[in-house]
Amino acid sequence: MSDVPATHEDDGFEPLEILTLPLDAWHRAKGGRMVEFAGYHMPVQYEGIMAEHLWTRENAGLFDVSHMGQLSITGDNVATALEALMPAAIADAPMNKARYSLLLNDEGGVLDDLMLTPQAADRIYMVVNGATKYDDVAHMIEHLPDDVTLNMMEDHALLAVQGPKAVEAVARLVPGVEALTFMQAGAFEWNGHDLWISRSGYTGEDGVEMSVPAEAVEAFAEALVAQPEIKPIGLGARDSLRLEAGLPLYGHDLDPAITPVQADLGFALFKRRREAADFPGAARILAERENGPATKRVGLLVDGRQPVREGADVVDASGTVVGRVTSGGFAPSVGAPIAMAYVPLADAAPGTVVTLSQRGKAHRATVTAMPFVPHRYVRGVK
The missing domain is CATH 2.40.30.110 (Aminomethyltransferase beta-barrel domains)
Structure with a gap:
């Protein structure tokens, strides 16, 4: 899952100015060329997109994706409530197993693509795209029952380390991550700070995504790039890597007029949900799945x-x-x-x-x- 800047109507949540990430000064000190992206100043490149792309494919790259929305959604019936908004099978999902899903409108169009992970029977961790996170929050608040609580984890940063040597390098700092498999997640610790780590990413490479307390992220980023395999990588290479991996970019390859079947994301339509036809736009989406879009x-x-x-x-x-x-x-x-x-x-x-x-x-x-x-x-x- 990746994202792209967009212009939204003011929904009460929209930032009114370009914001800075917790690592803003760190990126600049490392030579990052900063651009506006999804309402934030973000590094587009350090030493060059081509070099950073190839380094990630061969070694490991550190990506700051803290602009994305990290949400903690809680409630006794949180999984069932979220199933009313998307086609994932959440109620029977294994604990600590991340799933890719799609927030859908009533016509079956994609409002956002996202990752969700059950952390407990009454708690879901979710990552949504940065450019749409305030719209996503507004949509969910409108449609979720009152006994479900949604918190934006604005005191946490989000880092991704991607590449064939990523997990080996991260494991020196956070032992145990090497035992995770693709889309598996868990709680870890570094220097007294709690981390939430999943073996996932949006480059097509092996790697991890790590939720880190903002107060600790600069020290953690510095420890990561001290590993010889890891270099900081900007948005430019992140985009070329996901394109080579055939992964859609919200706001470009996905938007509210496009359905999951049109987008060739049929794997996100879980069997139980297809059989029940109980997600938004199900009639249209299932007809396209049967007859072709x-x-x-x-x-x-x-x-x-x-x-x-x-x-x-x-x-x-x-x-x-x-x-x-x-x-x-x-x-x-x-x-x-x-x-x-x-x-x-x-x-x-x-x-x-x-x-x-x-x-x-x-x-x-x-x-x-x-x-x-x-x-x-x-x-x-x-």
């Missing part, structure tokens, strides 16, 4: 060396616009431009050749299976 998110390999960016048109032989590119860029690990686009279902099969139009120039592209780079999640620990 009008359009579908696909991966594209673009001919040549020039990247095709978000907003480019997908056109048919007659020049009619039939789809749109939602993410695109040069893929350092692939060595070629790649993109994601929504195309008609008839054009969604791998191997289909399509034409992309960007600023009046035509680009040939081929629909391909995603991910572009194989995922390297650790689903079992030896």
Whole structure:
């Protein structure tokens, strides 16, 4: 799960100014070039996007994702209450097992994608996208029963360490994390501070995401980058890594007009929930699952060396616009431009050749299976 800046109506929660992360001064001292993102000053790069991308693929990168919303949701019937808003099977989810899900509107459109983890029978930990977190909170407060309490964990930062050497390096500081498997989480301790860590991330690589008390995060970040495998990595490489991994970016590849089936996120529709058809937009979503959606998110390999960016048109032989590119860029690990686009279902099969139009120039592209780079999640620990 990742996110992108967006403009919202004032819902009573929206920040009125660009905010700073707990690690703001630390990023600047490390040479981070800061940009506005999701209402915060955030580092887009340190030594360069290409170098940071490849370092993460080969070693381990430290990402500050503290702009994202960390929520603690409590109540005797919290799991059942949340099931009314999303298609995940939460009531029977194992403790400390993270699940990806989607906050849906009444038409089945995606309001946000998120991660949730049951920490106790009456408590769910949830991470939502930074650009939508205030809207998400407002939506949940409106729709959850009064006996469910939602707290934003604004006194906590969120760090991710990603890459094939990530867990080995983190385990030197936090012994025991190496025993976690993909999407498993647990409580840990570092220097007297409580941490919540899950073996997850949004790069396609192995790694962990760690909720850290804000008061301790600078010392913890410094201890992490003191490990020879770990370097700080900015938003630019985070985006190119998730694109290679075929992972959608909210606000680009996902929005309230797109359903889970159109987005090729059918795995998020759990069997029990499909059979009960008791989540928002179920009739539409299940009909699309049965009959196929009008359009579908696909991966594209673009001919040549020039990247095709978000907003480019997908056109048919007659020049009619039939789809749109939602993410695109040069893929350092692939060595070629790649993109994601929504195309008609008839054009969604791998191997289909399509034409992309960007600023009046035509680009040939081929629909391909995603991910572009194989995922390297650790689903079992030896």
